[in-house]
Amino acid sequence: MSQKQNYGSDPTAVRQSDQYQQEYIEQFVEKWDALIDWDKRGEGEGNFFIDVLRQCGAKKVLDVAAGTGYHSVRLLEAGFDVVSADGSPEMLYRAFENAKARNQILRTVQADWRWLGKDIHEKFDAVICLGNSFTHLFSENDRRKALAEFYSVLNHDGILILDQRNYDSILDYGYSNKEKYYYCGDEVQAEPEYIDEGLARFRYQFEGGAESYYLNMFPLRQEYTSKLMKEVGFQRVDTYGDFQETYRRKDPDFFIHMAEKKYHKQ
Structure with a gap:
């Protein structure tokens, strides 16, 4: 893994689904929890996902975008059977260590969503894909393939919970930094450096750090995502x-x- 993010001479031209593998370098991952702030996020989010999963009767959950482990750990603490997957080995290592510090042991799997069935051989009551992670996929074929893989690992009455930034608002009205529920850390600035209909390039500047980090993401519109599902x-x-x-x-x-x-009968 490279020790520096590399977007070449034209960063806004980098629009590939595989780019995340070069974005989540070790130094960036080490700072990721400062962006989330587990305690503040817990206050803002409450038990929303736990309650939804319980209402659906879910017991076995696949977290396909485990990141540094926030939701996997919360679900384990709430009594769910959880498998934690991510495409970044650095994220999975950090997630495992975070869980261990909270007296939990994660079952981790490094997996690409587009070929999820290659690494995941179980069925689940629920799949969660949180943290704006789905926007790492830049092509519609990749998005369709990933959703089909999520669908295939679900039991017949399973549920997928997937989130995304409100890119409709950013594209149509400009960026407003509320960050009330998700990225709650107060020692980091996260804002778009560039945005068009095919790219949202976010810059992350941590307090006391001279270096900025970036993520190139696809600005999904809400109705498009629902339609695709x-x-x-x-x-x-x-x-x-x-x-x-x-x-x-x-x-x-x-x-x-x-x-x-x-299946809902008409």
Whole structure:
């Protein structure tokens, strides 16, 4: 793994799904928990995901974007059977260490979503893909393939929970830094350096650090994501805005999609 992020001479031209492997270098991952702030995020989020999963009767959960382990650990502490996957070995190592510090042991799997079935050989009641992670996929074929893989590892009545930034608001009205529920750390500035319909390039500047870090992401629109889920086979998709069922389109920082695999007779 490179010790520096490398976007070449034209960073805004870098629009490939595999780029995340060069973005999550060790130094960036080491600072990631400062961006999240586990305690503040817990206060803002509450038991939203735990409650939703319990209401669905889910017991076995696959966290496909484990990151540094925040949701995997919370679900383990709540009594769920969890498998934690991520494409970044640095993230998985940090997640395992974070869990161990909280007296939990993660079952970790390094996996690419597009070929999830190659590394995951179990069925789950729920798949969660959180932390704006799905926006690392730049091509529609990659997004369709990943969603199909999520669908395939779910039990017949399983649920996919996937979130994304409110890129509709950023694209249509400009960036507003509320960061009330998700990225709650107060020692880091995270804001888009560049945005168009095909790229959201975010810069992360940590307090006391001279170096900035970047993520190139695809700015998914909310209706597009819901439509894609249905086209892949999910029967029903409900979308929340910052954990609320009703919201004005420009207000939420994040959208949370609940996609049911269960067949609903007409």
